[in-house]
Amino acid sequence: MKHFPCTIWLTGLSAAGKTTIAHALAAALTAQGRMCDVLDGDVVRQTLCRDLGFSREDRSENIRRVAVRCKELNAAGVVAIAALVSPYRDDRDKARETVGDARFVEVFVSTPLAVCERRDPKGLYKKARTGELANLTGVGDVYEAPLAPELSIDTSLQTTEAAVETVLHLLNGRAKV
Template structure:
């Protein structure tokens, strides 16, 4: 891993974005990847769209399936970190124990938990895919925040309030953290 990271002139890490559906995880993850790439960083983004189509297409949304989904994602992220990449994940990952399992798989010091702290009413107001309306109508069972629990991180490395902060500020807060932690050099902006 050290040789691959040195070749890429970066320290590999997984930036694990967690929060309710509609909180802004994917939007922030995509913008963060663009910012890192523009700064010459080698990244890979894992989210529900690219993971549920292949690696986890056999899984549903029961608590057991969610646990296995997060375990598989953590194993893939660990491999990418071993390849020297900065991995960005955007998953609800509703259970603390599963996020702690992901941290253990990936490795302490190579896992940064980012809590996208957006209140449920705001997520429902945004409802980009109409999922909350369907869940409240009973059309989507086990929907996180409605009839399935979301356990907010107790001590995330980074907490982002998407009600008070815009996208640019959220991305900057992550980049600043990475720089302070010595994971990336100063941005070229």
């Protein structure tokens, strides 16, 4: 497998499985000798974007900053794996423009809302349904599903291992030096 720097942008609802896939993919890429970095939405919110809230404008700025970081990582020869809800198509399109179309791989983690709500590891959906949390994507705010992602993975139907293999297979087909 050829080494190439790219950005794998995992998008989907909270509890869809984005972070789980991101870390498993990073482990697989590292085992192949590739340098990679995971930009997880929760961690990014505590570091790179700690000054941002969850307004539409702040969410857009969050995505912009992550896209710039992904571009920097790619320029350094690192595979960037971004695992973010990134609910708005326009923001994801701008992220693709920032990174560059040839290096941007959009993966829609399309796990249904009902499954995400059953998982609810952080209790976000419960808080949103009881009115304690406003604007949670999928409940109080929209999630605009990608129209033409490079991949779509439903973690209620596919194991993490199978999801990682699917992404690796796609990357093999796109490999560029």
